Amino acid sequence: MLTALIMVAALAAGAPENPNPQHPNEEAVDPYAPSNANAGAKPFEGDTMWKAFHGQAGVDRVVDELVDLSLKDPRIKEIFEAHDMVRLRRTLKEQFCYILNGGCTYSGRDMKSVHKDLGVQNTDFNALVEHLQIAMDHEKIGFRDQNRFLAKLAPMQRHAVER
């Protein structure tokens, strides 16, 4: 009630409306239809892969290291720098959790439209995969499970890469 009153008072005082009330730390994006189909892969069955990644805490560590390494890598950092890394971390965590059958809903955009016009090349894709492998190694995810996960992502290469 108090929050509602403060919001009404702020609006009356001419404060700008938050363009992204659900995720106030993120930039607003153009409207799109959210769907798990946007994640670009079907989830694994059972809980083996979710356990292999050590659940949500493990997925969070892997995604954060993947993004951190990409932002430090002179080969690809410029592609990321101009974009909203708060949103990227959140949606990547959702996407990985969804694919690993961790029970998440993916609320992000589809792989084709989100990577359109980024100019990503195959070498950039390989650099990102290198970082993902390092992050999965640090999380002590077994080699076989790493490869099973990479095989799920592989078909997305043609959507992320520009020709």
Ligand code: HEM
């Ligand atoms: C299998 C490979 C990949 C997956 C699963 C993936 C996944 C994602 C996801 C979930 C998003 C956010 C969607 C949203 O905001 O709604 C995203 C955005 C983005 N991706 Fe990827 N990505 C992949 C490959 C790459 C590569 C190779 C690069 C560059 C080296 C890249 C650069 C970016 C950038 C810069 C954004 C932000 C775009 C924006 O905010 O408009 N991605 N990606």
